[in-house]
Structures are given as C-alpha cells and as structure tokens.
Amino acid sequence: MFYPPFEHLAMEEARNYEKVAGISFFPRLYEAGEGYLVMDLISGKTFFDCLAEGVAITKDHVAQVDKALELARRAGLNPSDIHLHNLLLTETGAVRLIDIARFSQKKQCKQWQDLKRGYERHYGQRYFPKRVPKWLMRIVAYFYQLRKRWNGKQ
Incomplete structure (x- = not known):
C-alpha cells in the first residue's frame, strides 16, 4: 500500500518490477493499481534483522546482491536506495531485493557500494560482532x- 501523497510511486515501482520480471532475485508482481502492488510474499529476514539477531551474512549473500543489481542494470534500471531493510535473506539462504x-531515477547511488565496503572492512573481520544492536545501526544510518546531505551541499 502506498499512502497519500505517494500513490503515484506504485505505478513507477510496478514498471520497475515488470523490467525485472523473471529474475529470481526480485519478487513476482501480480497486479498493480493506484496506490497498491500485489506481489510475492517472501519469508525471511531483512539484512537489518540478520545483523540484529546475529544471523550471518556471507560473502555469497553479498555476491547475490551484486548479481541482482547487475541484472537490474541490464534490464535498463539504475539501482538506488539499497539498504539493509530492502535486502532479504530467505529461509533457504537466497537473497531477494524489494522496494x-x-x-528508475537518474542519479547515481553509492549506498550499496558503501554498505559493501563496510562489510569488507569490518563485518567480515574476526573482531567484529556478528550481532549488532538496532539502536547502534540506527545511529550509524543517521x-x-x-x-551524505553535508557532502551534497559542498
């Protein structure tokens, strides 16, 4: 559901899902209308929840995200706004991207590259805790x- 004044985003997102139709990293879209989408229900945890609960995010999961984004680019999209809440790890260990x-926006987004760099520099290291408190992740995101806003104004 898309609430006012964001109903128009439903059709934009539906067009994007149509472009990635058949790519297993994305849910299947069944129907779209003014203010709503009907698509697959994906059982699993967001990467945010994985970090909070201590569920390991592996190098393979990161590679799956990279593959999904590459396939989206080949489908004519410009992946943007990739964050821990729209990356899902299914019960079978597969990665799915939502939202x-x-x-379809034009500007280049470095968010996934920044997340991946953090994964490689910190999360993958022995010293880094595999369970991270939600409050700490929210502070880091803030x-x-x-x-990003400060750098954009310079």
Missing part, C-alpha cells in the same frame, strides 16, 4: 545520511 521504486 525498487527508486531504481550519521551516514547526515554525511
């Missing part, structure tokens, strides 16, 4: 957004 409304 792709912004995949300062990340603040830094």
Whole structure:
C-alpha cells in the first residue's frame, strides 16, 4: 500500500518490477493499481534483522546482491536506495531485493557500494560482532545520511 501523497510511486515501482520480471532475485508482481502492488510474499529476514539477531551474512549473500543489481542494470534500471531493510535473506539462504521504486531515477547511488565496503572492512573481520544492536545501526544510518546531505551541499 502506498499512502497519500505517494500513490503515484506504485505505478513507477510496478514498471520497475515488470523490467525485472523473471529474475529470481526480485519478487513476482501480480497486479498493480493506484496506490497498491500485489506481489510475492517472501519469508525471511531483512539484512537489518540478520545483523540484529546475529544471523550471518556471507560473502555469497553479498555476491547475490551484486548479481541482482547487475541484472537490474541490464534490464535498463539504475539501482538506488539499497539498504539493509530492502535486502532479504530467505529461509533457504537466497537473497531477494524489494522496494525498487527508486531504481528508475537518474542519479547515481553509492549506498550499496558503501554498505559493501563496510562489510569488507569490518563485518567480515574476526573482531567484529556478528550481532549488532538496532539502536547502534540506527545511529550509524543517521550519521551516514547526515554525511551524505553535508557532502551534497559542498
């Protein structure tokens, strides 16, 4: 459901899902209308929840996200707004991406590259805890957004 004033995003997101139809990393779209989408229900956890609960995110999961984004680019999209809440790990260990409304915007987004760099520099290291408190992830996200806004104004 898309609430006012965001109903128009439903049709934009539906067009994006149509472009990635048949790519297993994305849910299947069944129907779209003014303010709503009907698509697959995906059982699993967001990467955010995985970090909070100590469920391991592996190099293979990161590679699956990379593959999904590459396939989206080949389908004519520009992946954007990739964050821990729209990356899902299914019960079988497969990665799925949701919330792709912004995949049709023109600006380049470095968010996934920044997340991946953090994964490689920190999460993959022995010293890094595999369970991260939600409050800490929210603080990191807040300062990340603040830094992006600050850098954009220079």
